[in-house]
Amino acid sequence: MDDVQLALLGAPAVPATGSLAALIDGEYVSLPKCDWVLWGPCGCPFGVTVASYAPAEDDAWKAFYDYKREIAKAQRRGNRLELMTHERYSREVYPRMTVRCPHAEKAGAK
Numbered sequence: 001m002d003d004v005q006l007a008l009l010g011a012p013a014v015p016a017t018g019s020l021a022a023l024i025d026g027e028y029v030s031l032p033k034c035d036w037v038l039w040g041p042c043g044c045p046f047g048v049t050v051a052s053y054a055p056a057e058d059d060a061w062k063a064f065y066d067y068k069r070e071i072a073k074a075q076r077r078g079n080r081l082e083l084m085t086h087e088r089y090s091r092e093v094y095p096r097m098t099v100r101c102p103h104a105e106k107a108g109a110k
């Protein structure tokens, strides 16, 4: 998992905890406490996956899409992934996932 850790962090990890950690807003947070959020081009959140199952961003894209071409298409469309703490997800993102995207009809976003 060492290569994954480096790929994710791009910075020295904290091996003291014995688990993978992500550097978020200047603080190390253990991966089980993090989520990847899939944002739509319109700025609405469309999905979430647990970071401990998808440590690197590439893993997270694969968790949302089956094929590379789908990933490429989503990225071209403006979808993006953001790693954040589960706490922040629960507070800021989850409430927005319980309502439908208000932009869908206009933008034809999925």
Ligand SMILES: [Zn+2]
Pocket: 040, 042, 043, 044, 101, 102, 103, 104
């Ligand atoms: Zn939207």
